[in-house]
Amino acid sequence: MLLIHCPYCEQDLPELEFAYAGEAHIARPEDPSRLSDEEWRDYLFIRSNARGHHFERWRHINGCARFFNAVRETVSDRFLLTYKAGEPRPDISSLTGGTE
Amino acid sequence: MTSFRLPNRGRVDHARPISFTFDGKAYTGLAGDTLASALLANGVHLMGRSFKYHRPRGVVSAGSDEPNALMGTRRGPGRFEPNTRATVQELREGLEATSQNRWPSLAFDIGAINDRFGSLFSAGFYYKTFMWPRAFWDRVYEPVIRQAAGLGVSPTEPDADRYASRFAHTDVLVVGAGPAGLAAALAAGRSGAEVMLVDEASEPGGSLLSEPGVLIDGKGAWDWLAAALAELDRLPNVTVMPRTTAIGYYHQNLIGLAQRLTDHLAEPPEGAPRERLWRVRAREVVLAQGALEKPLVFDGNDRPGVMLAGAAQTYLSRYGVKVGDRPVVVTSHDSAWHAAFDLAEASAKPAAIVDIRPAVDAALSERAGSLGIETLLGWSPTGTSGRLRVKSLRINQLRDGRVGTARTIACDAVLMCGGWTPGLHLFSHTKGSLAWDDELKAFLPGRKSEAVHIAGAGRGLWGIASALADGAAAGARAARETGRDVQEPAHAVTADRTGTGVTAKDLPTDRNPASAKAFVDYQNDVTAKDIRLAVREGMRSIEHVKRYTTNGMATDQGKMSNVNGLMIAADALGKAPPQVGLTTFRPPYSPTTFGTFAGYHQGATFDVTRRTPIDPWAEANGAVFEPVALWRRAWYFPKLGEDMHAAVARECRATRASVGVFDASTLGKIEVVGPDAVTFMERMYTNPWAKLGVGRCRYGLLLGEDGFIRDDGVIGRLAETRFHVTTTTGGAARVLNMMEDYLQTDWPDLKVWLTSTTEQWAVVALQGPNARKLLEPFVEGLDISDAAFPHMSVAECTVAGFPARLFRISFTGELGFEVNVPARHGLALWERLWEEGRKYDICPYGTETMHVLRAEKGYIIVGQDTDGTVTPDDAGLSWAIGKKKPDFVGKRSLARPDMVAKGRKQLVGLLTDDPKAVLQEGAQIVADPNQPKPMTALGHVTSSYWSEALSRSIAMAVVADGRERDGQIVHIPMPDRTLSARVTKSTVFYDPENTRLSA
């Protein structure tokens, strides 16, 4: 069971309080009707499924109920960072300091 | 019977005899015994049969790594456990133990014939032996496998015990209370850090319990142990937990502990939990798990009486039991020499010490000489004899890699030691990497991925002195990491028994290796030959070798067999062991009962049961309940002598004839409020909301972004900026989550607030032609006449004196109202309406009648008539889509090619040709009943009932191009017959003109 830092509560809390919510930084298109079938398919279904650093969303559902973003290393299952929804995608190299 | 108990030895209480039975025979042991030590004290070595070959087996170890001595233990009804390790189970008065894998008896077992046909069971036998001929499978192989498979027998009664669970946080968790763990706990504990020290054994001490001769800080080992435990006991920040196995090491220093609470007690306190699962989050972890002794791999190394030398030393020192009168020691490590010396001093002088090494430390040879023990250096064991107990050991001299002449030594026990391997299991759970130590020929902990310190034999250090020093250092380091100021204690040790050894593969023999039964994995009956065969047959990865041979796949998870298996596989592959690698260790460390994982989640506390405010009335009035999501809902209200069918038919008739009352409190409710509430509703739901007037309701349809139906419900507009949204009973949390998701992440600019109000409101539905007549006198502040309050109206008013939100809606096709009052008034409102309703023969109805009445009207239930692949058009709900809206969730998907293609399954009605035949929900539908199998299914029945109003069966179904098949006959094959039915493109079976709604 992971410990997850909620960027709104500013606390490390057990995974039991959270729900996973899929890949992050996939914004709903402003006007879906202008998208081709292929573009809309990509928005709906195509995900990066990264081996390594994965940008993803979590919800502190049994706590403050906020959705937020996280960077998780999918091999070690380790969080590098969590940050509030709407904040820009962080630069990976600044998080890892070039070392692994 | 000869007793093998030595007076005044061991930590058992010689003054407290304990009676127990094994296979029905009565024995006596002592307080402090394990089941295994008590049997050995009675001269019993034969404790079980092996899994595959049913070979007679004796106890091999003295701990949780035991592969052979697995027994069924019983303590009254519902308290039977298979595969109890006799080496772990503490003796208690009246313990009943039975042997396993044998029939009719342990000494004479029919299944042992497998041993003669061993070639059928060689590596990969699951994949080879049972392949051919095909016809043999049903009649021969499967029955044989079923008869033989499985270790022990599953209990047949429900578990009568309770189990507990607990969370804990600590600064330092120390796993293993041997010398390293004790020193770590002392170092950390003295600094003031919160410390938990856990050990799987019944008492702390680890190897100190088997090494009483060592002197620590000037005291005998046992006196030092007592003093250390007394000090830890005095420290308020330290908790010592024996009988507690660290079963798994999870992310971020979360450790699972299984604590055994009552299995050792003759009479457990009433209601006491049997075991407790701990989830401990530790800032720092010290792993002081010690090392596991390895067997030597030679022909006949599994005969009862052949055991690990360290185990024999433990039985002697800790339990005062000699495992034989005339043992012989075979070893590749110094440690077994010390075991031999201890036995010699306890009147069980070994016949010989056989060491495969050509030379050993001169001090060992001298000591053996002074004790009069023959030593044979450079000799190797090549066989044993004896049917149910070993009688002799055959050895051969090794010279320049060649096997010389043989010699036979008579004995009643063979004590073997193939060296020691660090306990890496928990460290491996963390995905820490292992590093091969070529000098020790062992894997040691390598790169760490958690805040963990490994101490003592667990990282290849040998001897009490180095374990104490390393443990103290690890404990100090851990405490420092938690911010404590630490003095690292030093411990002075004399008479320590340090030593070295070599790691061997399967030992050489002068006999035909192909006929040798040299066991690597005792529990799964895997021999060295099997592993070599697996490599010959093309297995290259150790993971493949493991699965092909099943080596290390038994309940002991290869504690004894892993490294021996690796050495043999590496030799066969011609690779160095680190290039072959170990298989993955996974939790739990040792077998753990299901009860421990279930904890409090059994019986009434298995899961949450949500009850409505009206639930007590339903119970008092004889309702039969059904679970719906987490709710329990009144299903139907049978009168005396009524079955479900009769009750539901009566409830349907009464509702359509006069008035029925229904508890709709479980409906999901979400309050959508704010200046942008209508914009939000426009975007979420398919329907148009902007023009919905205040005081009006609309059926709302919610899609996923993929265009498939997710939920539905009636939604009322209470104010320009306030909507009362209802959802399906099971969908409330999902819908709120989905709304929050869009609101928080895609449309954070919208000023909207969402509140779950499901449990705030109790909802009483009155349905039927007399609903208004019944309700009207209770309503204040509102005219509910048809003209003033037409169908699909909502208003706030007072009902029976309670503040209410009143909806005029219908899920039955009848004139209907749903009264929402604050939950605390729900029961009172229900009872008032019930009293008054007697004038109209009011009838309470349950969910089944609700389902029938709505199906007669063709109203869908999301999740029953839809399954996550149904579009609004598929369900005949295109009318619910706001065609002029530029966007809503799922709109774009409705234009994807597959969503508008022909051949989609559409919701239609089915009327069986035999009006009495009620179709089975889920039944498949075909066009041609004579088509050979596999038949082409057009779709399936989603809802099917007996309709009392129509005096015939009705059904809804999803059928490919269903609406085009209007009037066609389709067929529904069932096991006993094939039914036929006519497709109706409309699903409305009753009152299609909706005249009753506005009665």
Ligand SMILES: [Zn+2]
């Ligand atoms: Zn939070």
